[in-house]
Amino acid sequence: MSSQINPQAADTDRQGDYDPKTSSLSGTVRDEVMDELLSIRGSIDNFDAQLVYLLAERFKATQRVGHLKAVHQLPASDPGREKAQIERLRRLAQEAHLDPEFAEKFMNFIISEVIRHHQTISASHAENEN
Numbered sequence: 001m002s003s004q005i006n007p008q009a010a011d012t013d014r015q016g017d018y019d020p021k022t023s024s025l026s027g028t029v030r031d032e033v034m035d036e037l038l039s040i041r042g043s044i045d046n047f048d049a050q051l052v053y054l055l056a057e058r059f060k061a062t063q064r065v066g067h068l069k070a071v072h073q074l075p076a077s078d079p080g081r082e083k084a085q086i087e088r089l090r091r092l093a094q095e096a097h098l099d100p101e102f103a104e105k106f107m108n109f110i111i112s113e114v115i116r117h118h119q120t121i122s123a124s125h126a127e128n129e130n
C-alpha cells in the first residue's frame, strides 16, 4: 500500500533515526510496565503519523482555496464559515468525548495558519500582476 495513503507504511518505510523506545524512563521502571508503555506508545505513534498526513492533505486543499481567493481577490478569511465550522466541530467533539474547548482552540490555530498562507499567496499573486 502506498505510504501516501497509509501513514503506517511510511513509518516502516522510513523510520530514519527515530527510535520508538527512546525514553527518559529507561532503567527506572519494571520491564512489564515499560513493555505496556511502549505498546501504548506504538498506537500513539500511529495516530501522530495519521494526524500529520491528514493535516498535510487539509493544507493542500486550503492552498487551492488560497489560490482561488487570490485570483478572484476575495478576502483571506471568511468569519461566517469559521463560525459554522467551529460550531460543527464542537458538536462532533462532544459526541467523540473530546474536549470541545480543545477542539475549538485547535481549529482556530489551524485556521489562523491557513489565513497566513492565504495572505502570502495573495501578496505574491499581486506582485506577479505588477
Ligand SMILES: O=C(O)C(=O)C[C@]1(C(=O)O)C=C[C@@H](O)C=C1
Pocket (backbone or CB within 6 Å): 062, 065, 066, 076, 077, 078, 079, 081, 082, 085, 110, 111, 114, 115, 118
Ligand atoms: O473555506 C475557506 O474560505 C478557507 O479559506 C478555508 C478556511 C479553513 O481553513 O477551513 C480558512 C479560512 C477561512 O476563514 C475559512 C475557512
